[in-house]
Amino acid sequence: MIYGDFLQPTTYALGKNNVHLEILKTNPSYFETSNLITEQHTATSSDKTQIPYFVVRQKNIDFNSDQIVRL
8 A cells, every 4th residue: 555645755555454554665754744734625616616725734823814925
């Protein structure tokens, strides 16, 4: 089995029916992830199609108008 996500490096594991996985190899982690979280949201396009997107952010962010970055 090969698995990974936005915060976990790709990991190769061996197991039977996912009961007991033996980790064979893991790619290196390039940044600290303990204070990060991944969220999935959807946006609606003009033709009403739901478009999924992911946000990776700090867990402790307090959302208010003073922290908005305008480009």
